[in-house]
Structure formats: structure tokens, C-alpha cells
Amino acid sequence: MRSLVMIPAYNEECNILNTIADIRRHAPEMDYIVINDCSTDHTEEILKENGIPYLNHPVNLGIGGGVQSGYRYAKDNGYDIAIQFDGDGQHEAQYLHTLIAPIETDAADFAIGSRFLENEGFQSSFLRRFGINFLSGMIHLLCGIRVNDVTSGMRAVNRSLIEAFAQDYAQDYPEPEAILAAGLKGARILEIPVQMRERQGGTSSINALRSVYYMIKVTLALFFSAMSAPRDRRKLHE
Amino acid sequence: MSKTLQIAMLLAVLLYFILLIRMLKKKTLNLKYTLLWLFSGVLMLLLATFPGFLDWFSKLVGIYEPTNALFAIIFFCVIIILMSLTAIVSKLNEKNKRLIQSVALLEKRVRELEERT
Numbered sequence A: 001m002r003s004l005v006m007i008p009a010y011n012e013e014c015n016i017l018n019t020i021a022d023i024r025r026h027a028p029e030m031d032y033i034v035i036n037d038c039s040t041d042h043t044e045e046i047l048k049e050n051g052i053p054y055l056n057h058p059v060n061l062g063i064g065g066g067v068q069s070g071y072r073y074a075k076d077n078g079y080d081i082a083i084q085f086d087g088d089g090q091h092e093a094q095y096l097h098t099l100i101a102p103i104e105t106d107a108a109d110f111a112i113g114s115r116f117l118e119n120e121g122f123q124s125s126f127l128r129r130f131g132i133n134f135l136s137g138m139i140h141l142l143c144g145i146r147v148n149d150v151t152s153g154m155r156a157v158n159r160s161l162i163e164a165f166a167q168d169y170a171q172d173y174p175e176p177e178a179i180l181a182a183g184l185k186g187a188r189i190l191e192i193p194v195q196m197r198e199r200q201g202g203t204s205s206i207n208a209l210r211s212v213y214y215m216i217k218v219t220l221a222l223f224f225s226a227m228s229a230p231r232d233r234r235k236l237h238e
Numbered sequence B: 001m002s003k004t005l006q007i008a009m010l011l012a013v014l015l016y017f018i019l020l021i022r023m024l025k026k027k028t029l030n031l032k033y034t035l036l037w038l039f040s041g042v043l044m045l046l047l048a049t050f051p052g053f054l055d056w057f058s059k060l061v062g063i064y065e066p067t068n069a070l071f072a073i074i075f076f077c078v079i080i081i082l083m084s085l086t087a088i089v090s091k092l093n094e095k096n097k098r099l100i101q102s103v104a105l106l107e108k109r110v111r112e113l114e115e116r117t
Helices: A016-026 A043-049 A063-076 A094-105 A128-144 A160-167 A175-184 A208-227 B003-025 B031-049 B052-061 B066-116
Strands: A003-009 A031-036 A053-057 A081-084 A109-114 A155-158 A191-194
Touching: A003 A016, A003 A063, A016 A031, A016 A043, A016 A094, A031 A043, A031 A063, A053 A160, A053 A191, A063 A081, A063 A160, A063 B066, A081 A094, A081 A160, A094 A109, A094 A155, A094 A191, A109 A160, A109 A175, A128 A208, A128 B066, A155 A160, A155 A175, A160 A175, A175 A191, A175 A208, B003 B031, B031 B052, B031 B066, B052 B066
Parallel strands: A003 A031, A003 A081, A031 A053, A109 A191
Antiparallel strands: A081 A155, A109 A155
């Protein structure tokens, strides 16, 4: 099975090389591609000089647009598994194989690297945990699937979800929405315990002020996608 | 509705149509997105020509002053036009995103072709 690691990057000149080295060390057989979302720093030069395969957005699209570019690339190039992996050093490549194992054996369509199954490694603040639990409950309510770490950006999907996400993927704050979209399609979703680090450099895309907006926007988005979903429910396995 | 208001409104609607048609002729406006503006203009024209409708309408929905009904109708038209604008922007945003992604995918292929030659 051919796997592609997709690394969305926006102004990650400090972290991107470490991330790539980490992936090369732990998963040398996997292909990877960086999606440079119109960075304003030297991310592109670094990618070019080091011969790292990358896509270059001519304008900034946000994380969801970047990830979707990755899914479109995976679809066009016939990959069987696509893995989302943050370029900021939070994710550890040593978990890549455990993450894709259930997809390789066709035990799941969608594997999510979760910090909260064994509660080890970096755990995020109390308020953030509260928000994550709230969204987790909502997704459970709307599609009957329990995912603990709904905002985890480390995840792997199989070919049918690659195609679904290449077609339709939320543009901003897409992680919980993608889980619900897959759940409503009848995907088998599995959480894999992983550890994450606190980010190594640069600044997070979610600051304190934006988190209220984040919660409102994601809650509404989940409601509306659940409302428009019954039409394509259970399509994945027919 | 007073005769003065009626005349003022007819003049305003006339000016509105002159502006609209001029912009359409110069292709500053795309007809597709101007239909709602045209319909609202026609509605205003009808209201100014047949003020009896406003009296009937304000009684029907319980507005004391027919001119207030006029404001309400104009406001409704504006809201519908704004909603259609948001819909247009949303659609454009989606198309724009797809386009940007396609450019990025093509750019990678071009870059690799150039490196090979």
C-alpha cells in the first residue's frame, strides 16, 4: 500500500526540516508532501533547497484548504492511505506506523491519533480540554461515534475517504467537521493512542480570543452538516 | 401616501433605473447579479404608481402608516439582495479555493518538468 504523509505548513521555517527528518527516520518508505500555504517567511526556500516535495498555494487558503490540496494530490497520484501530519513539530513520526496499521488491515477507514486515550505526553489546557469534550459529545450525538480527541490533526484515511475529502472538506477549523462528515458517511473511525509534544516554535493558529469564535463556528458547522447529511449517509460502504 | 411622496418616489425610481441601465450598458454590472435590483426597482415603480396597494398591505399586516409599510418593503428587498450577495460570495470562495488548489497541483508538475529538462 502506498502512503502519503501530507504536511500543511504556514510560516514553519523553524520546524519544517525537523518534521521531515523525523518522518524520514521513522517512516522512510512513506512518501510525503508539504503544502506551503503561501508562507511569508522562508518556508518555500527551505523546501526548495532541501529537495522536499511541496505544493505551493499562490494565495493563503487556511488549514482546511491546504489539507484538501493534499487530499487532491493523494487522489490524483493514486495513494491508498493519506496521513495528515502537522508541520509545527507537535506530532511524532514514530506513531505513523501504529496510526496506519488499522487502515492497512482494513479494520478502519479513518484513524485518529489521540492524546486522550492514555493521557500521556502534552495534554493541552483545561479550557481547551473542556471545548474538545464538548465537541466530542456533539459529534457523538449527531452521528453516534465517540471520538475523544476531535481536534487532533494527526490522522490517516483510506482511499475512499481520500476521494471524499478531495471533493469536500471544510476550509477553516476542519478537524471536527471532517470526523462528523466521515461518520455520517458510515466510515469506521478508530482512535489510536499517541503522544504529542507542545509546539516547538512559531505561533499556534488558535489564540485565546479566537477560541470563542472557534467554538461557535464549529458547533454551528457540525449542526448544519448533520442536517444536510442524511442524503449521503452510508454511501461509503455500498 | 401623499401626492408629493408619490411624485418624489417616481422621480427616485426613474433615477434608479437610469443609473442601473447605464451601468448595465457599460457592463459594470453583470445582468445575472442585477436581476434582483431590477425586480426591486419594478416593485418600487408599481408601489409608486398604485399607492392603493400600500394602504391595503399596511392594513393587512397591521402597520398604521402606509409609508412605514413602504420602508418595510424596501428593507425587505435590501435584505434579499444582501443575502444573494452572500450566496454569490460563498460560491465564488469555493470556486476560488478549487482554483488555487489546482494551480498549486499544476505548479508542482511544471516545476518538476522544468527540473528534469
